[in-house]
Amino acid sequence: MIPYSKQSINQTDIDAVVNVLKSDWLTQGPKVPEFEDKVAAYCGAKNAVAVNSATSALHLACLALNIGPGDIVWTSPISFVASANCALYCGAQIDFVDIELGTGNMSVDRLSEKLAHAKTKGTLPKLVIPVHLAGQSCDMKEIHKLSQQYNFKIIEDASHAIGGLYKGNKIGSCQFSDITVFSFHPVKIITSAEGGLALSNNKQLIRAMQRLRSHGITNVSDEMTESSHGSWYYQQVELGFNYRMTELQAALGLSQFNQLDKFVARRNLLAKQYDELLKPMAVEPLLQTSDCYSAFHLYIIKLAISTPKKHSNVFEKLRECGIFCQLHYIPIHLQPYYKKIGFSSGDFPVAESYYSCAITLPLHPNLTAKEQRYIVASLGKLL
Ligand SMILES: *Cc1c(COP(=O)(O)O)cnc(C)c1O
Numbered sequence: 001m002i003p004y005s006k007q008s009i010n011q012t013d014i015d016a017v018v019n020v021l022k023s024d025w026l027t028q029g030p031k032v033p034e035f036e037d038k039v040a041a042y043c044g045a046k047n048a049v050a051v052n053s054a055t056s057a058l059h060l061a062c063l064a065l066n067i068g069p070g071d072i073v074w075t076s077p078i079s080f081v082a083s084a085n086c087a088l089y090c091g092a093q094i095d096f097v098d099i100e101l102g103t104g105n106m107s108v109d110r111l112s113e114k115l116a117h118a119k120t121k122g123t124l125p126k127l128v129i130p131v132h133l134a135g136q137s138c139d140m141k142e143i144h145k146l147s148q149q150y151n152f153k154i155i156e157d158a159s160h161a162i163g164g165l166y167k168g169n170k171i172g173s174c175q176f177s178d179i180t181v182f183s184f185h186p187v188k189i190i191t192s193a194e195g196g197l198a199l200s201n202n203k204q205l206i207r208a209m210q211r212l213r214s215h216g217i218t219n220v221s222d223e224m225t226e227s228s229h230g231s232w233y234y235q236q237v238e239l240g241f242n243y244r245m246t247e248l249q250a251a252l253g254l255s256q257f258n259q260l261d262k263f264v265a266r267r268n269l270l271a272k273q274y275d276e277l278l279k280p281m282a283v284e285p286l287l288q289t290s291d292c293y294s295a296f297h298l299y300i301i302k303l304a305i306s307t308p309k310k311h312s313n314v315f316e317k318l319r320e321c322g323i324f325c326q327l328h329y330i331p332i333h334l335q336p337y338y339k340k341i342g343f344s345s346g347d348f349p350v351a352e353s354y355y356s357c358a359i360t361l362p363l364h365p366n367l368t369a370k371e372q373r374y375i376v377a378s379l380g381k382l383l
Helices: 011-021 031-043 054-064 082-089 108-121 140-150 203-213 247-257 260-278 308-320 336-340 349-355 369-382
Strands: 047-051 072-075 093-096 127-129 153-157 179-183 196-200 283-285 299-303 358-361
Touching: 011 247, 031 047, 031 196, 031 247, 047 054, 047 203, 054 082, 054 153, 054 179, 054 196, 054 203, 072 082, 072 108, 082 093, 082 127, 108 140, 140 153, 196 203, 260 283, 260 299, 260 369, 299 308, 308 358, 308 369
Parallel strands: 072 093, 072 127, 127 153, 153 179
Antiparallel strands: 047 196, 179 196, 283 299, 299 358
16 A cells, blocks of 8 residues: 555664663653754744644643633634644634635635624634645735734644745744644654644743643742742642653654655655646646645645545545545534534535545655556546
């Protein structure tokens, strides 16, 4: 099977992890802050907090922004469920903003309309979580403008997008958001096995996420509410979690990070080759906008003419050919859990129409040109 995505691990990565195993620190040592500093400097953000997954990072980001019961959070229906679940973890209410069919990203027009409507009903969101589908940034400048008009916070779910650019700046710079989150799951651009990271330019948000990642404990004296009992002293000042990243994960992340630009360039090259090879076919790759350089976590195409039967048939047949294509994503509001809490089919028609024609073709740094030609030829025969 040719996987839709896969990690690329070399001997340097392996040595980095083995060296940590032989060191004094398996967790809470120097590698995590080193990784945080490297990624923050690369992205042009003030600071970063590394955790055990992007899901945890999204949860901490919501908590740091004081999301709780009574609050409303909006995200994209075309994302992994974690983008919405994080609001529910905090007891907030979740809703979705439909996508634009071209890029698959949250539609700024739909967002603007929905905000205007919510204002009249008194149901404005406290937080919006745009998702950079496949590695291409949403139109953050416009979303940021709306955030100032309607007074909401922004978390960028950039799980797909480390190494990408938006208007010349690195995704993760938080120029147009409060917090940006990356994932280092093995299918993503770089990996730490499991792992995630939250970036921000706001010191208080960073401190809140640092405390919450480790039980809500602080050892900074001006965050304490009582005077110290002695040199052993620390205080739990709020209810946190154990979401820490290990030193092994940070060492792998650091080593992978050194290859980030190379991986993203390779992914862009393969995507260009797909574009060329697919030109004669009745398929449409996701639209790339001129102010974005995508990290190309995914290469997604849409079948031009499609019936549900034909769409699923293409999946079955490609998988029979040893090509493990995928579908990113099943609209979150159509998941049984989300239907149970009140969403239904027809709520976000563009997302649903995208779902009826999208296919993710294999894309990862070690995909060969030969495999790529085989994938396109197999697809060509089916269409
Ligand atoms: C992968 C992913 C996540 C979750 O990442 P983990 O590190 O596996 O928790 C969240 N959002 C999106 C858009 C993702 O693709």
